[in-house]
Amino acid sequence: MIDVLYFAWVRERIGAPKDRVETQAATVMELVDELRGREERYAVAFSDLDALRVAVDQELTDFGAPLNGAREVAFFPPMTGG
Amino acid sequence: MDIRVQAEAFEFGAEAEAFAARQAGMGAVVTFSGVVRDVAGGLEVMEIEHYPGMTEKALSGIAEEALSRWDLGDILIIHRHGPLHVNDMIMMVATSSPHRGDAFAAAEYLMDYLKSRAPFWKKEKTRDGTGWVASKDEDEAALGRWDEG
Numbered sequence: 001m002i003d004v005l006y007f008a009w010v011r012e013r014i015g016a017p018k019d020r021v022e023t024q025a026a027t028v029m030e031l032v033d034e035l036r037g038r039e040e041r042y043a044v045a046f047s048d049l050d051a052l053r054v055a056v057d058q059e060l061t062d063f064g065a066p067l068n069g070a071r072e073v074a075f076f077p078p079m080t081g082g
Numbered sequence: 083m084d085i086r087v088q089a090e091a092f093e094f095g096a097e098a099e100a101f102a103a104r105q106a107g108m109g110a111v112v113t114f115s116g117v118v119r120d121v122a123g124g125l126e127v128m129e130i131e132h133y134p135g136m137t138e139k140a141l142s143g144i145a146e147e148a149l150s151r152w153d154l155g156d157i158l159i160i161h162r163h164g165p166l167h168v169n170d171m172i173m174m175v176a177t178s179s180p181h182r183g184d185a186f187a188a189a190e191y192l193m194d195y196l197k198s199r200a201p202f203w204k205k206e207k208t209r210d211g212t213g214w215v216a217s218k219d220e221d222e223a224a225l226g227r228w229d230e231g
Contacts, residue, residue, distance in 0.1 A: 008131055008203035009214050058136035060199065074133060074201075078217035081161065081202035082116050082173060082193055 002067070004035070006045070007076035010052065013045040028054050029063045031073060046075075053078055083149070083157045085141045087132065089164040094171055101158045101176045108155040110182035112189045115174040118166050123208030130163045130172065133201035137161075144195040148177070151191070152184040159192065161202065194224045 004019045011017050025031035032049070035042045046052070049063055055074045056065055067073070084101075086092075094115050102111045118128050145157045155178035162172055175192045179185040204215040 005133070007133055007201065008205070055133070055136060055201070058133070058139055060140075074136070076133070076201065077203065077214065078222075079198055079201050080204045080215045080217050081200040082197035 002031070002070060003072045004031070005072065005074040007074065009077055010045050010075050014041055023067075025067055027063075027067060028056065028061070028065050028073065031067060032063065051077060083142070083145050084159070085138060085145060086160045087134075087137050087141070088160065088162060091162070092160050092171065092174070094174055097158065097160065097174060098176060101156070101178070105155050105178045107180060108178040109180050110185040111176060111178045112182070112185040113174060113176045114189050114193060116172040116193075118168050118170045118172055120168045121206060121208060123210035125168050126207045126209065128166045128172075129205040129207070130166060131203045131205065132161075132163045136201050140200045141196065144192060144199060147195075148188045148191050152179065152188045153181070154179050154184060154188055157188070157192070159196070161196070161200070163202070191228055194221075194228065197221045198225060 002021050002023060004021050006014050006017060023031055023034055025034055032046050036046050052075055054061060054063060056067065056070045057072050098113045105111065118125070141159050145159060148154065148157060158176040160174050166172060175189055177185045177188040179188070198217065198221050206213060206215055
């Protein structure tokens with residue numbers, strides 16, 4: 001099981017801050033494809049990956065990153081701190 | 083290094099004084115603070131969301147990198163989350179060094195990385211509506227100047 005977290009407009013578009021997902025996905029991209037297939041709101045949230053960033057176990061990474069043993073994956077828009 | 087992510091307000095002056103007072107052999111202390119500014123349409127509230135756990139890690143990682151790049155005594159980062167209003171302080175950084183050049187450079191580095199690599203998101207509510215603040219290409223481009231090699 002992986003915790004999948006959503007922040008900012010990704011959270012709003014999906015309508016939940018978090019899902020617990022049973023997955024065999026080997027990479028972030030495979031997980032994204034599984035989520036897209038769930039429901040329309042996921043397909044909409046993940047329609048433009050250029051507008052999204054991803055962190056695996058709280059480290060920024062890219063969509064090609066492997067998930068082996070990951071416990072937490074988070075999707076969010078580019079950050080606007082400071 | 084002192085990293086704080088908090089909903090509560092902080093006292094910039096008191097924090098700057100306390101930071102300066104605990105330095106030894108540091109000839110330079112640089113501080114920066116980010117303040118909520120008004121926007122077209124009149125800002126009613128700015129809501130800052132963050133990623134608890136990752137935020138603290140990301141800020142610590144950025145501070146560690148600054149400590150390894152410059153001759154620094156210490157680093158302080160305070161960043162708020164939750165609802166903020168015009169003129170509220172969002173965040174502050176402080177750096178100390180024996181020399182001002184390193185303290186200035188490190189403070190700029192911290193700000194550049196904190197803007198684009200620490201998981202915070204700003205949402206603005208104005209009289210015209212509500213929207214997430216978009217990241218700026220120039221903020222991402224600003225990171226390029228710190229590339230080594």
